[in-house]
Amino acid sequence: MSSQISKHQKEKIIRLLENNDDLPEGYRDLLFPTKKKEYELVYAGKERKEDIISETMAVPFQKVRTFGQNGKVWTNKLIFGDNIQVLKEIYNDQRGRNLLKTKDKIKLIYIDPPFATMQDFMKNGEKVYQDKVIGAEFLEFLRERLIIAREILADDGSIYVHLDYKKGHHVKILMDEIFGENNFRNEVIWYYSTLGRPNDRFAQKHDTIFCYGKSERTYFNEKEARIPYSNEYIKSHFRDNDDKGKICRKRFDAGKWRIYYPDDGMIPNDVWEIPYENSMSKDRLNYPTQKPTALLERIIKSSSREGDIVIDFFAGSGTTLAVAEKLSRKWIGCDCGKLSIYIIQKRILTIANSKSLENKDEKYSKEPKPFTLYNAGLYDYQKMKELPWDEYRNFALNLFEVRDEKHKLSGIELDGFRGNNHVIVFNHEKHKDVVLDYGYISDLHKNIGSQISNQFFIIAPAGNIDFMEDYIEKGKVRYYILRIPYSIINELHKKDFTNLKQPIDEKDVNNTVEAVGFDFIQAPDVECEYSSKKDSFIVKIKTFKSRIRSKKPVKYANRETLSAVMVDWNFDGEVFDLDKVYFAEDIKKDKFEIKIEKGKADEKIMLIYMDIFGNEKKEVKELKDFK
Numbered sequence: 320m321s322s323q324i325s326k327h328q329k330e331k332i333i334r335l336l337e338n339n340d341d342l343p344e345g346y347r348d349l350l351f352p353t354k355k356k357e358y359e360l361v362y363a364g365k366e367r368k369e370d371i372i373s374e375t376m377a378v379p380f381q382k383v384r385t386f387g388q389n390g391k392v393w394t395n396k397l398i399f400g401d402n403i404q405v406l407k408e409i410y411n412d413q414r415g416r417n418l419l420k421t422k423d424k425i426k427l428i429y430i431d432p433p434f435a436t437m438q439d440f441m442k443n444g445e446k447v448y449q450d451k452v453i454g455a456e457f458l459e460f461l462r463e464r465l466i467i468a469r470e471i472l473a474d475d476g477s478i479y480v481h482l483d484y485k486k487g488h489h490v491k492i493l494m495d496e497i498f499g500e501n502n503f504r505n506e507v508i509w510y511y512s513t514l515g516r517p518n519d520r521f522a523q524k525h526d527t528i529f530c531y532g533k534s535e536r537t538y539f540n541e542k543e544a545r546i547p548y549s550n551e552y553i554k555s556h557f558r559d560n561d562d563k564g565k566i567c568r569k570r571f572d573a574g575k576w577r578i579y580y581p582d583d584g585m586i587p588n589d590v591w592e593i594p595y596e597n598s599m600s601k602d603r604l605n606y607p608t609q610k611p612t613a614l615l616e617r618i619i620k621s622s623s624r625e626g627d628i629v630i631d632f633f634a635g636s637g638t639t640l641a642v643a644e645k646l647s648r649k650w651i652g653c654d655c656g657k658l659s660i661y662i663i664q665k666r667i668l669t670i671a672n673s674k675s676l677e678n679k680d681e682k683y684s685k686e687p688k689p690f691t692l693y694n695a696g697l698y699d700y701q702k703m704k705e706l707p708w709d710e711y712r713n714f715a716l717n718l719f720e721v722r723d724e725k726h727k728l729s730g731i732e733l734d735g736f737r738g739n740n741h742v743i744v745f746n747h748e749k750h751k752d753v754v755l756d757y758g759y760i761s762d763l764h765k766n767i768g769s770q771i772s773n774q775f776f777i778i779a780p781a782g783n784i785d786f787m788e789d790y791i792e793k794g795k796v797r798y799y800i801l802r803i804p805y806s807i808i809n810e811l812h813k814k815d816f817t818n819l820k821q822p823i824d825e826k827d828v829n830n831t832v833e834a835v836g837f838d839f840i841q842a843p844d845v846e847c848e849y850s851s852k853k854d855s856f857i858v859k860i861k862t863f864k865s866r867i868r869s870k871k872p873v874k875y876a877n878r879e880t881l882s883a884v885m886v887d888w889n890f891d892g893e894v895f896d897l898d899k900v901y902f903a904e905d906i907k908k909d910k911f912e913i914k915i916e917k918g919k920a921d922e923k924i925m926l927i928y929m930d931i932f933g934n935e936k937k938e939v940k941e942l943k944d945f946k
């Protein structure tokens with residue numbers, strides 16, 4: 320058997336054979352590789368495109384809150400979650416009811432994934448940034464996302480993928496495979512000058528940005544892309560006069576004479592010299608990989624129009640979103656780091672104070688358009704149960720990837736299909752006192768058992784179910800209970816569910832993270848002592864325990880699952896406005912004490928204690944609480 324077959328593929332082949340199912344067409348190449356193929360990048364664990372699309376779980380978006388008045392047609396979106404599941408949700412929505420209104424509207428994707436280069440950013444003598452996922456794993460991580468990203472991009476849209484000189488060449492080959500070599504448009508070299516030069520080679524001072532169109536119709540606004548000529552260039556190149564005596568340059572280009580004027584500016588070439596956001600700049604956020612706004616300004620202006628949707632699903636500090644906002648584009652941002660989400664929330668809400676794009680000495684001065692913050696994959700159960708029935712039903716169907724198709728079987732109303740199998744969403748609102756017990760399943764089987772094949776799904780809140788089993792077998796039919804909330808049902812999914820992990824150290828902020836499935840928020844148990852010293856208020860964490868639901872509970876020591884504490888030291892009673900992050904590793908070094916400078920704190924302090932699974936406990940303290 321070929322060594323190209325991954326563990327996952329092996330398991331899948333075995334499962335299919337055991338179930339007497341046919342192997343999918345493409346598996347022939349895997350099992351019996353031919354020599355006739357065009358060239359492609361080969362590495363262990365490379366899945367088939369079709370499998371990636373079909374086997375990636377989608378996760379519905381749960382609204383956390385909208386900042387500003389909700390737009391009638393569109394509201395910008397900031398989504399906390401693993402981007403692959405978020406992309407799949409958008410993919411499903413575009414092929415379904417298009418409720419998110421993104422179909423044919425996403426004209427630009429810019430991503431700046433963690434590079435997987437083991438590159439170290441030195442800060443305070445420490446490694447601040449270190450990409451962990453290496454080699455083939457990183458390539459497949461990115462390829463999976465690019466494959467689904469291509470599917471949601473409008474036909475005239477473009478994608479820019481920001482990489483560096485280490486993995487860029489491999490990704491270029493993957494992008495040729497995914498987007499087509501003929502749709503390759505540019506390899507942009509972003510050249511910057513930062514401190515630090517090696518003495519054993521040339522200094523590496525550039526990143527690479529690959530740009531692909533989805534088709535030949537890719538939109539490019541050459542007018543917006545233009546930049547002014549330098550004075551020296553004008554002096555040395557514009558020496559002619561037109562028939563009105565205006566200074567110009569006449570050139571015989573591509574078969575005919577053309578006239579160029581200095582004011583028209585020029586289309587930049589593919590080497591861009593743009594400085595990093597200065598560390599003293601007001602727009603510099605404390606995010607290790609923040610990219611300059613000027614870089615995104617050029618990309619967004621040349622590859623989208625006002626009103627188009629721009630997406631960045633490795634949003635980081637939200638540079639793409641902030642620039643899209645200033646350029647009147649609609650935007651969707653996604654990141655799996657809570658820190659990133661809070662930084663972006665603050666960046667957009669305070670955008671009026673940031674620099675104007677036109678004149679760097681002036682403030683932007685405009686309030687942001689409304690945007691909604693969503694959770695995708697980690698949900699608030701109470702909020703969900705309180706949704707009006709139709710919305711709850713829709714959410715439940717999405718959560719378990721059920722095709723919404725109401726139909727009847729022996730007079731019983733059903734809600735849709737998972738694959739070819741019938742699904743019912745138990746109406747807990749209508750049947751407040753009904754509990755799903757063995758009797759309920761027996762009755763169901765009596766009524767419809769003879770008309771269904773071998774699987775039937777019931778989606779219901781865990782509190783309404785009276786037995787522990789994931790399924791009840793009646794004759795040849797398995798009645799599966801999809802519990803809400805639930806954490807782990809391996810039976811139905813190809814991969815084990817894994818939570819999104821939050822970093823415990825600043826150097827891990829940019830790690831690639833993968834989640835499978837979804838979970839429900841369980842605020843950790845937190846107990847602290849609050850005291851006051853000469854210069855600072857002290858919060859000492861005495862107890863920190865996560866309350867994760869899982870079938871096989873893992874025992875964690877006290878404070879072991881702490882990820883970080885985020886502080887807003889002048890909380891306005893409305894919106895959490897992140898001022899400082901204390902990572903668990905640093906808190907541990909300080910004997911679990913968090914020090915808040917007295918001069919910084921105003922009447923109220925808001926603290927968010929977060930565990931490594933992304934669950935938060937929020938608390939507001941008044942200064943008088945620190946004794």
Ligand SMILES: C[S@@+](CC[C@H](N)C(=O)[O-])C[C@H]1O[C@@H](n2cnc3c(N)ncnc32)[C@H](O)[C@@H]1O
Nearest residue numbers: 402431609610633635636638654655656831832
């Ligand atoms: C290099 S940073 C992006 C920086 C950004 N361009 C900026 O200007 O601030 C990469 C980001 O990808 C996020 N990330 C990594 N894996 C992810 C995943 N599976 N889903 C969503 N975001 C992810 C990290 O949390 C990090 O914030």
